[in-house]
Amino acid sequence: MPEPTSNNAPKIFDKLRGVIRPAFYLSQNAISRTGVVIATTTGITLVFAFILLIFGFQPNPYAGIVVLMILPAIFALGLILIPIGIVRDVRKFRRLGTLPSTYPTVDFSHQGVRRTALFVVIMTAINIPIFAFATYQGTVFMESTQFCGQTCHKVMDPEYTAYQRSPHARVACVECHIGPGAPWFVRSKLSGSYQVLAVTFDLYPRPIPTPIHNLRPARETCEQCHWPERFSGDKLVIKTKYGDDEKNSSTKTVLMVHIGGRNQDSKLVGIHGRHLGLVSYLPADGKRQAIPWVSYRTVDGTVTDYVSTDAPPKADLLASGERRTMDCVDCHNRPTHTFDLPENAVNKAMAAGRIDPALPFIHKKAIELLKVKYQSREAAAAELPEALREFYQKNYPAVYSLQHAAIEEAAKGILYIYQGNVFPEMNITWGTYPNNLGHTDFSNPDQQSFPGCFRCHDGNHKSKDGKEITQDCNACHALLAQDEADPKILHEMAGGN
Ligand code: HEC
Ligand code: HEC
Ligand code: HEC
Ligand code: HEC
Ligand code: HEC
Structure with missing residues (x-):
């Protein structure tokens, strides 16, 4: 049977020939072939992985990295290798002067050639959507x-x-x-x-x-969900504290916090209203805990600069320091990575009943156990509950046998606090990250102190004409009761007397 000639080939192939001939000829090199093999194998693996994902299979993070980040990267590498091989060959042939001026005929009437061409076209058609889908899935995964x-x-x-x-x-x-x-x-x-x-x-x-x-400036992120016009008014905050005595005697502090915002007359009021977009400052340290210079611009444009009389700003800070406009995270720097201090955390857990306040000396003992330096989180998990059991066994044998469940529950509660706050591998312990929302130094004199609001509201930030950033105890909150065993105000609010 006579070999059919290229003239008999379908018309569209004529046009493609100018491109396909050199590509076909030049891609017969090790690099491009490797590329084809890599792209095809990873491509097929990815198709299977995506079918699993579509049917709801949830990869663990490591499988997720392999399937959604590493495989697509290898796949892309394969695709890139193909033209790299071709370009290298062209350069080599040019250098050697052996770059053909005409390429050997790619004979489309030949079944083998047609199959190869078809294979390339189909693989490309499949590869593009795989690559697009892989990129999309990869970014979705990275956002999770x-x-x-x-x-x-x-x-x-x-x-x-x-x-x-x-x-x-x-x-x-x-x-x-x-x-x-x-x-x-x-x-x-x-x-x-x-x-x-x-x-x-x-x-x-x-x-x-x-x-x-x-x-990113907090106002562009937080305000997706919390917008200033929405939050206004006062918030009642009740804090219960326990003593270090045998009975863990409790007291309550009641505050009406003036959160503020924009009120009905569109006036900016209270804690929220008086800072946002209006206050800028120069921090003297990397953690923004020392603030020697503050500037306040009112809505009508009047500007007042306040300078710390305690620790005045250095000249080079004033000249070239980076001014920061106060936003949400200057106060809410721990909105979600909220690390606590032992006293606070134990008080909260006792008030919530996770640690039974009926256990003798539990407040004092819990804080003591939390402050121990354990070798690792695993060591704490073993040693902390054991130390609590020993304490009761030795000092309160009756309590130990009668309230065994409460002791075990308390041990769990204390360990839970430890495990949320101390991470020896990352050098994170009590107080590593300051919390700026409040002024813990004032209210809890025994514990680590974060100046918080008092970085500026310390009564020592003064303007040229003698105004100061207020430290008036009623500017930010009404202190309705402080450390009272049974605050009257709470009975009044509940409608009793
Ligand atoms: C995608 C929405 C969203 C974003 C973004 C967001 N929050 Fe929240 N925020 C919430 C929800 C939901 C709650 C819980 C409300 C509840 O429990 O009633 C909340 C609660 C809070 C609370 C009250 C906490 C408490 O103890 O009750 C504060 C303060 C807060 N967010 C501050 C911030 C700050 C600051 C940012 C920006 C860094 C931010 N939020 C970003 C949705 C969001
Ligand atoms: C000057 C410091 C300061 C700034 C700036 C600030 N806040 Fe607050 N915010 C507070 C204080 C103080 C509270 C009351 C906390 C408490 O007592 O529970 C509060 C409470 C809140 C609450 C809880 C309201 C409620 O009813 O429980 C949300 C939500 C909140 N802030 C979001 C924001 C967002 C979003 C921004 C930025 C647009 C912002 N805050 C800026 C100090 C600030
Ligand atoms: C409500 C908003 C919010 C969410 C949700 C959030 N972060 Fe943060 N994150 C912050 C803010 C604000 C800071 C900055 C604290 C600062 O600058 O002092 C921060 C700081 C960090 C830091 C620096 C160390 C530290 O403790 O300050 C890491 C790491 C971090 N976030 C990881 C994460 C991870 C992982 C997730 C999800 C599991 C997450 N964050 C979710 C608001 C958020
Ligand atoms: C970076 C400095 C800075 C920090 C930090 C800061 N403030 Fe202020 N605050 C100011 C300035 C400046 C003013 C306006 C002073 C003026 O009226 O000239 C102000 C005004 C206020 C007012 C209005 C007081 C009044 O009587 O008019 C309240 C309330 C307030 N701040 C609460 C807070 C609270 C609560 C915190 C901590 C969560 C805080 N501030 C942290 C700088 C600061
Ligand atoms: C610049 C604003 C501001 C000023 C001024 C201020 N406070 Fe506070 N105070 C706060 C904030 C914010 C909190 C935290 C509220 C919370 O934790 O929800 C707080 C909390 C407290 C607490 C409860 C803390 C605890 O854990 O028990 C007490 C008590 C207190 N303040 C007393 C005072 C006294 C007394 C003064 C006057 C010397 C004062 N404050 C001045 C903003 C202020």
Whole structure:
């Protein structure tokens, strides 16, 4: 049977011939072929993985990294190798002067050639959607709380643990850390890639330093869900504290906190209304805990500068320091990675009944056990409950045998507090991260102190004409009762007397 000639080939192939001939000829090299093999094998694996995902299979974070990040990267590498091989060959042939001026005929009437061409066309048609889908799935995965919180297990463990216990436990990490829009998405991917490298090669600092300097302005993230016009008015805050005596005697502090915002007449009032967009400052330290210079601009444009008379700003800070406009995270710096202090945490757990206040000396003992330096979290999990049992066995044998369940429950409660706050592997312990919401130094003189609001409201920040940033105890809250065993005000509110 005579070999049919190329003239008999279908018309569209004529047009393609100018491209296909050189590509076909030049891709017969090791690099391009390797590329084809890599792209095809990873491509087929990805198709199977995506079918599993479509049917609801949830990969664990590590399988997720392999399927959604590493495989697509290898797949893309395969695709890139094909033209790289071709370009290399062209260069080589040029150098050697053997680049053919006409390429050997790619004879489409030949069944083998037609099959090969068809194979290339089909594989390309399949590869493009795989690549698009892989890229899309990869980014969706990278946005997931699971990826952010669990992938770099040790590094993010403190933040992830605190987050799961916070009011934002159902808000995805990216809602606050990236927010909407493309530019911050790209920025986050760039710094994210560096972070992956830092973790891989163990280059990251422990603890992770704060404040995060490239955090997106909070008003663009927080205000997706909390907008200033919405929050206004007062909030009743009741704090229960327990004593270090045998009976753990309790007292209550009652505050009416003037949160404020925009009131009915559109006036900016209270804690929220008086700062946002209006206050800027120069921090003297990296943690923004020392604030020697503050500027306040009223809505009508009057500007007042306040300077600390205690620790005046240095000349170079005034000349070249970076001014920061106050936003949500200057006060709410721990909205979700809320690390506590032992006293606070134990008081809250006792008030909530997770630690039974009927156990003798439980307040004192719990705080003591929390402040012990354990070798690791595992060591704490073994030693802390055992130490509590021993304490009761030795000092209160009757309590030990009669209230065994309450002691075990309390041990669990104390350990839970420890595990939410102390992470020896990341060098995080009590007070590592300051909390700016309030002024713990004033109200809890025994414990670590964070100046919080008193960074500026210390009564020592004065303007040229003698005005000061107020430290009036009733400016921010009405102190309705302080450390009272049974505050009258609470009975009045409940309608009794
Ligand atoms: C409600 C908003 C919000 C959510 C949700 C959130 N973060 Fe944060 N995160 C912050 C803010 C604000 C800071 C900055 C604290 C500072 O600068 O002092 C921060 C800081 C951090 C830090 C730096 C260390 C530290 O403790 O300050 C890490 C790490 C972190 N976040 C990881 C995560 C991870 C992982 C998730 C999801 C599991 C997450 N964040 C969810 C608001 C949030
Ligand atoms: C995606 C929505 C969302 C974003 C973004 C968000 N929050 Fe929230 N926030 C919530 C929800 C939901 C609650 C819980 C409300 C509740 O429990 O009643 C909450 C609660 C709070 C509370 C009250 C906490 C408490 O103890 O009751 C504060 C304060 C707060 N958010 C501050 C912030 C700050 C600051 C940011 C930005 C760094 C932020 N939020 C970002 C949804 C969000
Ligand atoms: C000057 C400090 C300061 C700034 C700035 C600030 N807040 Fe607050 N915010 C507070 C204080 C104090 C409270 C009361 C906390 C408490 O007693 O529970 C509060 C309470 C809240 C609450 C809880 C309201 C409730 O009814 O429980 C939310 C939500 C909140 N703030 C969100 C924000 C957001 C979003 C921003 C930024 C737009 C912001 N805050 C800026 C100090 C501040
Ligand atoms: C960076 C400095 C700074 C910090 C931190 C700060 N404030 Fe202020 N605050 C100011 C300035 C400046 C004013 C306005 C002073 C003026 O009226 O000239 C102000 C005004 C106020 C007012 C209005 C007082 C009045 O009587 O008019 C309240 C309430 C308030 N702050 C509460 C808070 C609370 C609560 C915190 C902590 C959660 C806080 N501030 C943290 C700088 C600060
Ligand atoms: C600039 C605002 C501001 C000023 C001024 C201020 N406070 Fe406070 N105070 C707060 C905030 C915010 C909290 C925290 C509320 C919370 O935890 O929900 C607080 C909490 C407290 C608490 C309860 C703390 C606890 O854990 O028991 C007491 C007590 C207290 N303040 C007393 C005072 C006294 C007394 C003064 C006057 C010297 C004063 N405050 C001045 C903002 C202020």
